[in-house]
Every structure is written in structure tokens, then in C-alpha cells.
Amino acid sequence: MAPLVNIVSLNKRFGRLQVLNDVSLQMTSGASIALIGPNGCGKTTLIKTILNMVLPDSGSIFFDGLDIKGAVSYRQFIGYMPQIGRYPDNMSVGQVLDTMRSLRAESAAVDDDLYHAFGMNHLLDKRMRTLSGGTRQKVSAVIAFMFRPRMLILDEPTAGLDPLSSALLQEKIAAERRMGRLVLITSHLLSELDEMVSEVILMHDGAVAFHRSSEHLKEEAGEERLSKAITAVLRRSQA
């Protein structure tokens, strides 16, 4: 099966810092990939290059076989949940959601599972400025999942969410994965990833340290839990 996202020797430099160093990756539909690594390893930059927010110095990214350079429409197949969701202060939740919906041409029925799960219908008239960080995260999540995208990019999705909402989101992620979507998650909370993740990409200093399936990792480390397996592998590599 052809990968949905094919990244070919991507390089990006911010001034003197090489943030992406010859990154090549394949991600296939139905995979749920954890993108992990220490702060400043290039996780967010990688995500942003996939979304064309950061333009690579060299290398290409193919989405469903098409080069995304200068492309626009491929992003209708991607749901993105940013690390920090900030919205124009004076708009209500309802207006933000409406606007997001209006940016897409297709009129297919939207996925409103999270909308209901998070009780958005009670918040529609609230101004964004008055919302807590957690609630804003919920809005971001709703937007990301709303259009049934083929790929979900979730940047620290559960940070700032209360345990209940976090659990709801994790359930939703698992459900999406079962439906054959490609899910790319970055997270610092390794324990959370256990349930959701089928593959792990570890980045270090802008390069891909490894890209393995979680089963493979667990076997290699001899650990039951993915989080422990990862820490074990990390320790081994540093030793």
C-alpha cells in the first residue's frame, strides 16, 4: 500500500540551527504514529512542513502521491490541532466553527462526535477571549476532527485537557484510526500513547533516530508498556 505521506530527504535550517536534517519518512493510512523527541528536536517543524507552514530548504513531501509544494487543496484532507489554540478574541465559538466550515467547499455531513462529547453546543455564544486554555483546546480538537480528514495531525493534543476530556479525545483518536485514518501525534506524555499508537518516530537534533512499530519496540525492549519500552530504548541509545 502506497504511503499517504511520503517525505523525501527534507532539510530545513533556521539560521545556524539545522532543524531538519535529511528527514525521510513514510506514513501509511491506518497508522497511528507518535512523533517524539526532546524539546527542539524538530517535531513541530516537521509537522509544519507537512502543512506548508514552514517551507523546506530542500527535499519534498508527497501527500497521496502529489507534491505539496505550493499546493493548497490537499489540506482539506488534513485535520490539524495546534499545540496552542488562539483565536480572534472577540469571536464566539459558534462563529469560529462556522467560519472553519465555510472555508471548505464540500458540504458533506460533518463529524460532530467531539462537538457533542465536549458539549460545544452550550458554548456557542461564548467569546474566545473568555475561554480557558483547556476549552480552547477542545475547540481546536473539534475543528481538527470535524471534516473527517484522511490525516490527523495532533500537536500535544491532551496538554491542558482535563482527564475526562483527555479520555474522550483518546477514544476518538482510536476510533479514527480504526476507520483507517492516518494519525500523527506529538506528545510528551508517553504513558498516554500506550493505547493509541501503532508506530513511533523518534527525532533527535533534526534527524529521525528511528521509526518502528510499537510492537517491535516492545519486543526489542522486553517491556509490556510502550512508554517503558521507549524509555528503555532511549537509555540504551544514550549509554
Add this chain to the structure above:
Amino acid sequence: MRAAFILLVGVCVVLSSWGRCISVGKGKAFSSIRSALSASHHGDTLLVHGGVYTEGNILVDKRVLLLGIGMPVLDGAYKYEVLTIKADGVVVRGFCVRRSGMASLDDPGGIKVMDANDVVIEENRLIDNFFGIYIQYGKHCIIRNNVLEAYGKEEQQIGNGIHCWKSDSLQIIHNSIQGHRDGIYFEFVSHAIIWRNLSCRNLRYGLHFMFSNDDAYVGNIFRENGAGVAVMYSRRVSMMNNCFEQNWGDAAYGLLLKEISDSHLQGNRFIDNTSGIWMEGTSRMQILDNLFKRNGWAMQVQASCMDNAILRNNFMANTFDIGTNGSVVLNTLLMNYWQRYEGYDLDRNGFGDIPFRPLTMFSAVIERKPAAMLLFRSFLVQLLDRSEKVFPSLTPENFIDTKPSMKPWPLW
């Protein structure tokens, strides 16, 4: 009209006691004015009836009364001077004089008075002439109630409306002049009065006044003339109750005063001029009770002016009240009303307790570098002006009105 006719007949009857009444016109005793003139004697009256008389130059060398009845037209066909008067006591009344010769060397005019005294020119219309009424070496002449209209396009191709040269004791009253080079031109004319004339839209000056002493002009209106009014090289001139309006242009002045002394300027109105009064080399002048309103500069006092008194004038809504190119100013400013004045009157005597500085820093800058007009009303300039008010550096320290009036003077 009828009353006038009866009066005319009456006048003729009275005059006939020492002169005859000669009718000119179609079917009259004479059909041409020239033939009637050659047949006439001193003291005769020529009654010229309506019609167009194209007779080339008409020379009047006898003391006759030329009366137009029904506005007869004297046409110069753009070739001749129309009417030349060389005798004392000639009266020309009620003619339309038109199309004099243009721009030739001998300054052809509609009506020219040469070396004659006591000539009266009144109630005529002078249309499309090179010079309108031209007086040289005339004394005690009266020019009254005439309408002069010309259509000059360029200064060199048109003469003056009422042109007076080396004359004395003239009275120029209630004429209306437009479209000439200078509306009224005075050179070497003394003891004359210019009263209640309207001079507008002339190409150069509404009134051009040179080397003429002891004259007065009163109650005239000078409006929209190419360069306003110029009064130069003269002494003892009285200028009262005139209006100087809407003289706009690069070198246009409401009133240009150059080398004038011992003169009197009172009760005039200067409104909407680029420069209300521009004075240079002017001394011992009284400038009283005038209104300066909406001028670019109300007064531009050059450094060569001294001992002038500027009293009780109203300065309102001018861009600059005073401009000067000098640093030492030897004139007196007192009791004027300055709309810009921001002082107070604690002792309630009607005059501000702190002196007013009519010169702004920016006006001083403009005087030196006119191109700085680019910065007119800019924030920087306002800052500079404010600071200059507190710490004068560029503007002359002593150029102040020490007794500024708190209220505008009740001028007409």
C-alpha cells in the same frame, strides 16, 4: 431717459445763449461728427444721435459739448484712436467708444486728452479699446460714471483703463474698469482723487500709482486683479475705505507699497489676498483701522520699512499675520486685534496683559526659504512655533504688539 432729454434740451437752451446746438445723425444737419466739428465754434453743443460712427480719428480741438443721445457708437475699427481731445473744457457724455487701434507705438486710446484742462468725460461706455481713457498734461479733468471693458489676454497686448500721466487735480469717480492691463494708472499726477471706482479682473494692477504725490483714493474696490494694487515712489497719499479682495498669485498683493512715505492708510479691507500689504522702503505711514482677513500674509513688512505706525487693525484668519525679512524692525505695533492672541486681560482694560508676537518662527523660515512651504502646518512646524514663542531666537525680539486688543475693533 425722457427726463434726461428734457434736461438736455434745457441745457441746450441755456448754452445756446453763447453757443449753438448742432445735431448729428442720420437725417440731421450733419451726418458725421467730423463735419459737424469742423463747422462748430467754441461753446457749441453737438447732439449726436444713436447710430454707429466709423470716422477714423475724431479730433476735438474746440471747447464743445459732445452729447450722445441714445448711446451713439464711435468705432475705431481697431485702426484709429477714436476721440482725441486737445481743447480745454470739452465735455464728452453718453457715447459708446469702441475698438480703438491696438498696440501701436503711439498708445491709441478710446478717448485721449492731450494737454487740456477742465475736460469732463462722463457716462460713456468704452469697450474693447487699447487704452480706455488717456489723459496727459490734463488739469482739473473729471472722469465720472464711465464703464470700461476690454478683453486683454496678455499684458503687452492691452493698455490701461484710465491712464493719467503728468496731470494735476483730476477727479476719477465711480468708474468701472475691467480687462485692461492696469485698471487705473497714475504717473506724475498730483492732487487727484480716485473715488468709488470698481477695478477688477485687470491683467496687472487694479491701480498702478507711481511718482504721484498728494493724492487720495477712497472707497474703491480692487478685486481679482493680476497683481492687486501697487503704490510706489510717492508721498502724502491717502488711502481710505478701499477694498482689496481676492488678489491671488505668485506676485499678487492686495496692496504693494514701495518707497512710500508720510501716507495714510485707514479703514481699508484686505480680504483673501496672497499678501494683504507688501511694504518695502515705506516710512512714516499711519496704518489704522484696517481689516485683514483670510490673507496668506496680512502684512509683509520688509526690513527697509521704518517709523510706520500700525494701530487698531483687525487681523483675522490670516495664514500669517506678519512676515518680515529683517531682524531689526523699527515700526510700532499697538492696540491691534489679533485673532491668534492667546493672552489674558486681568485688569479688564480691554487690552491683553502680555504682548503679542505676530511673527511666527515658521513665517521667518518661509521668508528665507520659501520652499519650506512644503512643511506648512506640519507637526514639526507647530512644535517649532510653540518653542519659538517661549524662547524667541529667529524672530526679532522687539517686533511685538505690547497692547493687543482683546476684542476686534468695530470696523465696517
Add this chain to the structure above:
Amino acid sequence: MIRIIRFIVIDILRNRMVLAYAVLLAILSWTVFGTEDSAGKAAITILNVVLLVVPLVSLLFATIYVYNSAEFIELLISQPVRRGHIWISLFIGLSLCLMLAFLFATGIPLLLLADAATAWVLILTGCVISVIFVALAMLAAITSRDKAKGIGVSMLIWLYLALLFDGLVLFLLFQFGDYPIEKPIVLLSAFNPLDLARILNIMQMDASAMMGYTGAIFRNAFGDGPGLVLAFAVLMLWAALPFLWSLYIFKRRDL
């Protein structure tokens, strides 16, 4: 794109800073007309406001708004929307709102109380100035990631155009005063939209002052129909060039 513009406009119109700006302008305009003795003088005072306050507020507000919208811009980019459209929408939205605030606050008293020709030129100027300084603000905001630095840059732009430039002109005038510099000076005014706008308005409302001396050159340059059109075209350029430059950067920039 229209949806994004609408969205931004609604957001800005609910912004307290814009409301405060409109109220401030309105109070200023009405009091000016109430206290000055003539409508002409009031118009001149309002011109000063237009040339000082409008640029300052436009710059500051637009700069801050762009910085505060950084995350929202990112979110929009993750949607199937062209980058250029986002930036253009932001520009149009900001310009529209600031123009609206100005029109509402100053336009109404001007139209009601000032001489019609003066009012229209002044209103047009205020609108164009708003747009120009939104464009400059967006350029300032895009050149630096640091909000404080961006705001600093826009303050410098304001200081330069409102004050320093004129000082420089004055300096040049006195340095090269012996040369025939009138025409170059007129040309120089094209390099500061505030100077150009001021001259245009003064030609309209303070005609007598501009009639003398250099006034002739200004009159020849801006007084007649084509000159006026040319001057407004230059002002348009002042809005277009900084914006297009910022658009160029935005399209190529990493967010």
C-alpha cells in the same frame, strides 16, 4: 476570502481599542467644531488630527492585531486556503475597519459642518492614510517575529514620517537653499505620504497661503485635476507597495 474578511471585520469591530479610537476621534471632531470659530479652522485642526492620530493608531493597532493573530493565521493556513488570501484578507479587514471608524467618527461631523469640497478631500485623505499605515504596520509586523520589536519598528515609522522626515527636509532646505530646489522639494513630498496628504488638503482649504511663492509650484504639481489624481495615485502606491512587499515576505515565510 470574503468569509475570512467578514470574520476579521466582525472581530475587529468588536475590539475595544477600535471602539475607543472611534470614540476618541468622534469626541475630538465634535469638540473641534464646537470650539473653533470657523468651520475652516476646525477643518485645519481636524487635518492635524488626521495626520497625527490616524497614522499612529492605524500603525499600532494593525501591528498588534497581526501579532495577536499569529496562531489564528497558522490555523487558517492548515486549512485549504491560499496563503496570499489570508494576508490580503487581513489587510482588507484591518483597512476596512479603521476606515469605518474614521468615517463614522470624523466623516459625519465633517460632512455636516464643513465645506463640502474640504470635507470630501479630508475624508478621502483620512481613509487613504488609514490604509497606508495598515500596510506599513503589516510590513513592520512581518519583518520581525518579536512583537515588541515589531511595535518598536512601527513607532519608528510613525516618528519618522510624522516628524523626522520634515526635520530632514528643513535641514536640506537650509543646506542647499542656494540652489533652485523648489521642484526637487515638491518631488520630496512624494516620499512622505503625510506631507503629500497635508499639501493636498491645504491646497483645498488654505488656498491663499499656497498662492504665493512656492505655492505656484505646488499648485502646478497638485492643483489641477491631473495633479490631484497623480497625488492620490502616489498615495495609493504608498499603500500598495508596502503591502505587496509584506505579501511577498508572508508568502515565503516560515510560520
